Each structure stands twice: as structure tokens, then as C-alpha cells.
Amino acid sequence: MTATMNDVAKLAGVSQKTVSRVVNREAWVSEQTRQRVLKAVEKLGYQPDLAARGLRGARAYVISLIYDNPNPYYIQALQEGALQVCDELGFDLHIHPCHAHAQDLAGDLVNRYRRSRLSGMILTPPVSENAQVLQALDEAGANVVRILSASPEMSDDGMCVYVDDHHASYAITEHLILLGHTRIGFLWGDAEHRSSRARHRGYADALRAYSIKEEEALVLRGDFSFEDGFRRARQLFTLDPRPTAIFGANDEIAAGALVAARSIGLDVPHELSIAGFEDNPFARQTWPPLTTAGQATENIASHAARLLIEQTRERPSHPASTKLFRPELVVRGSTSPPARR
């Protein structure tokens, strides 16, 4: 039913191998032959069979996106970015949600890698920071690109796409300080995420830069969830005096804080400013909309996918390159100067 390479070859009057050469853009095919083959391809609506291709070739035409992240907006953006590049370059994308704490995550990923003959994997936080996983994949000879928070040293092995959380977090904190806030609560994300630590450092560094002392009671650890943001915000409200601003390590936490404020009748932003991080669509759908910082996750993912696929093609011209993305401050209605007391 579906046309195969053989059909194309017959129609074009060449050998199957020559069709393969044309399709794969190999060198040394005469222009004349090329055109004839392409015409036949067109006519038959031929499309290479990914399974057969992957079977014979060392490389298959599939990459996998690995994530463990509760934020659907983030995940969807990742997927869209990666898919766009895959479509363009004729690859398939597999998605693999997983649990960062699963029994044998490393083994599982290695199995997947083999079983599906992956060309490569895109690792996202926190899996991209899991030393055990990285080692196992490295030993298996897997082709990996990691998305992760930039660390001051940037000394990671392999190909990485960095996000400068520290910088953006500094910018958000500075924004609050410049509005006149000095008592700024900070709600952590999962401490095991490197990005959480970077975001906290950005906060602390900004305070220091403006000679504001970091108060222990204003900084609460927890996780990246809405619920935990809600809980911890309420905890901050018991302080006397209350903080005049809260900076949540992601938009979900900030949204939780927003609802917490509402729940005790606090007016945002006049009685309390709230800022988030990531700039989900979500952040635009609260009232008031959230001040936050973000970078199109889609771009980050598509960059990672492109890097990965290029590496697959073994073009030695591209040395293992990295890239740094800088999220940008987005000021919306949830922050304003503190009310005078």
C-alpha cells in the first residue's frame, strides 16, 4: 500500500541504494539523478519508514524527553519546543514522565534508551542533576542534552542548556526593593532542584547588595506546589510585623500565596506584594496578575533538541556547545510600593 524505497527506485530507474542516498542527502549523486529520484518520491508520496531506518542504522530517529515536574504549563512548553524541531528534522519524540525518586530510575532510563534505540535524551530538572542517572547514561554511551539551572562554575560535563535563575531572581528581588520593600518573604521550591538554590541565592545576593539583612523567619523551605505556597504564606502572616512582600520561587507558590492573602482578607498588591517565577500563562490568570520572570521554555526546549540532533549526526564541526538563557522580569499587577504604616 505505502510506497517503499524500492518502488521509488523502480519508477526512477535507479537502484534502491541511490534513492537512499538522495533521501539522506549524501554527497556524490549527480544532479540529474537527484532530480529524477525526487520527482519519483514526490509522485509516490514516499516517506522513509522510521522503524526500518532505525533498525539498520546505528542511530534511530527518535529522541526522548525526560521530566519529573508537576507543572503542566512547563511541560507542555517543553514538548512543543522539542516537537517543533523534531518535525522539522524528521525525528520522532517520545515523552517520558518519571519519578525522580523511583527505585531504579537510572536503570529504567538506560533500558528505555536501548529498547527504543533512541538517538538521544533531553533531561530536565531535577533528573538533569541526578548524578547517578548521568553516570549510568554515560556508561551506556547515551547521547544526552541537559536543561538545568546555571551554576556559578558551569563545570558540568556534556552538553547543557543553562537557565540563569540567579540573575532573574536577583532582578525580581531588586524590583521589590526598589519599590520600597525591605521585609520580603521568600518561599523556596524543592531544595534538591539546583534552580531552587540558585533562586534563593539571587534573592539573598540582592538583599545584600542593598544592605538589607536576610531574616531567617522570612525564608521558608518547602516544595514547588500551590498548596505548600498557600501553607507557608499563612505561616508568614503570623509574623509581627508581617512582610510587605512575598517572593515565591515559582508561579504556583506565588498563586498559593495570593490565595492565602485573600483568605485572610489582605489586599494584593496594596497590603502585600507578591512575585512569582517562570511566567506561566497561569501567572496571567490570577487576580491581580503576577509579577514574575520568565523565558520562553519552548525556545529552551527547541534549542536543546536541536543540539541533541546535531550531535547525533556526528558533525565534528560543532564542539559540545552550551547556551545560557536569561529569563526576563515581567512586571504585572501583583506588586506595588508597600502601604505606609
Place this chain on the structure above:
Amino acid sequence: MTATMNDVAKLAGVSQKTVSRVVNREAWVSEQTRQRVLKAVEKLGYQPDLAARGLRGARAYVISLIYDNPNPYYIQALQEGALQVCDELGFDLHIHPCHAHAQDLAGDLVNRYRRSRLSGMILTPPVSENAQVLQALDEAGANVVRILSASPEMSDDGMCVYVDDHHASYAITEHLILLGHTRIGFLWGDAEHRSSRARHRGYADALRAYSIKEEEALVLRGDFSFEDGFRRARQLFTLDPRPTAIFGANDEIAAGALVAARSIGLDVPHELSIAGFEDNPFARQTWPPLTTAGQATENIASHAARLLIEQTRERPSHPASTKLFRPELVVRGSTSPPARR
């Protein structure tokens, strides 16, 4: 490096074919041989290669999930549900976001079907209701399961997983009526979605059942987005008298209405009740949390995936079966009796 069926066969001292039989749970293999093979499989960590399998067999071991839906929570739930079944049954899942209005969606899907040798496709609204797509896939002999809103006739061809939007929408409207509301605004979702029409019918039928006249001015068409919910809610607020309740055809619309209410200083639920539909996690993260109706989308998707894979296996024992899911009413803080005027 990775073990193949041949390696397993050698170790177990049987033919490759026998290993294939054991792995695929075919009948007529002696228990003794089975055990020996399984031990060898275990020892070598053998996993069947999906590409090779798909190449030889008519069926491949991949299904695809097709969607065009702006709601990441919904999509993620679909994905999780489908993936769970795929993992269990040894299939791969491809995801394929698309645009329902794309130039040649039907052709694109058929191409994909062939190119990746899919075992089948799960179609979600609104693609699952696109006659042109259905016909093209049918002609290509594609194996399809559709997720879609139940219609009164239920006369769809092929395998379907139905969601009873009408029933749930009736329940929500009834809930509002029983609280004492009579002027209830209704904000449509995209009219081309069958579910939108079903939800509106549920609303209208409930009003009729309680002898409340449907007022044209209270019913506004639009799409499923937050922004459009916001816009249309503001439009409703210009009416005199204002509606005392708004029912949005999904949670996003309802959230938009919530923010709209806030923006003109209306207190929810006391001055205005708001209800949504779908029960996203999202609906719990507003203030107040939304009254809504929902059914675990994950279950719907996993049911669809299971149906699809079973059909692949050509077990004639299962006639093309369908299933009806009934979303349930979830009452939260965004609805209450109307204030007395």
C-alpha cells in the same frame, strides 16, 4: 552490546522462534521450556526491540495521541493515562499536537500513521469530531479510538469513549437553581466542539425542568479561553439586573469570569456565584475555589488506550465496545445562595 533474541536463544538452548513465542505469550510452549527461556531473558536483561518488531509485524508497537487543545492540564492528564497503559503493555506513545484547522490535517495524520507504522490513534476533541479526518483515516484502514462528548443518539461509527457532558452540565445548573438562582449566565466554549453544544443543552434543559425561561442576553458564545471568559463576563455585568450566577463551559472560562468579577469589585460567591466545568487542578487554585464537574481525564485516556491496543490484537471476542463516563459535580466555594436584593 544489548542482548538480542538470538543471544537469549543460545543461552537457553532453543531456537530464536521459541524465544519469540515465550516473549509474546503464544500458546503451545511447554512450561519447562518457558521457564528456561524466561531465566535466560532475565539473566541477559533482554528487551524486545520495538523497531524490529514493528518492521516485521503488520502491527507496530506504537500508538499516537492526537490533540488540539489549549488546556495543559487536560492534555497532561490524557498523556499520563495513555502512557500508563502503554508502559504496562509494552507500547510506545507518540504525541501529536495539531491544529484542527490546519490545511491538510487529514492527509497529515494519514502520513503519520504510515510513516511511524502506528498501531492506532487516539483522537480527542475537536479532531475526534472532524468528519474529513475520520473518513481519511478510515480509508487508510487506520485503527482509531475517539474520545468525545456523548450525543443523544450515540450513533458514531467505530470505537468511542464517551463523556456525558449533558448530564454533568445539567447537574451544575440544577445545583445553581437549587441554591436559589434564576438569572444564570452561560458562557459557551467553542461551538464547534460537540461538548460545548452538549453543555449548553444541559444548561437549557435544567432551566426548562425548573420552568425558568432561558434569556438570550444571558447566554454568550465564544471560545474556551480564560481571556474570552473574562471579556464575556464583563459583558454580562453590564446587564441590569445582573445575573446572580455564571456558569462557564470550562474552568478556564470560569476563572476568567472570577477575575472579571474581582476587577469590578464583586464579591464571589456572595454577590455572584461562578461554576466551571472539567475540574482541573486549576479549579482548586483560585480564590474561592471553583464549583465544577469533572471526571478523571486520566481514566478516560487509559480506557481509550486499552481499547485501542486490544483492538490491535484482533481479539474478535471484544466487539467494538464503547464506554460512557459521567463527570461528577464538585461543589466548592465559588457558589452560594444569591444575596437578597
Place this chain on the structure above:
DNA sequence: GAGTAGACTGACATCGTTGACAGGGATGCT
């Protein structure tokens, strides 16, 4: 005791593609 059916196993071709290698014609160099 022959025939038949049922349980179990293996040999071999095959899916659609790519990789290794060989071959042939044109061109350039000695």
C-alpha cells in the same frame, strides 16, 4: 496397529532500510 489429532519446536524467508565494498567511467598527472 494404523490413523489422527494435539502439543511442541525449528528452519527459513521476510519487513524496509543502511553500511561495506566493489566497479566503471572520466579526468589529470607522470
Place this chain on the structure above:
DNA sequence: AGCATCCCTGTCAACGATGTCAGTCTACTC
């Protein structure tokens, strides 16, 4: 003229599984 080199093309085996078919070995029936 002879040889090497550069283009261009084709032949053949292989990837790792499954499907077809033919076989063997037991047990049961008549």
C-alpha cells in the same frame, strides 16, 4: 600509455524481530 584519483552507481549482507510452514513426538481413538 599507464596509473592514480575523483565521481557516481550498483550489489549484497545485515539489522532483530515475526509469520509460514513443516516437522517430531506423544497420546488417544477405532
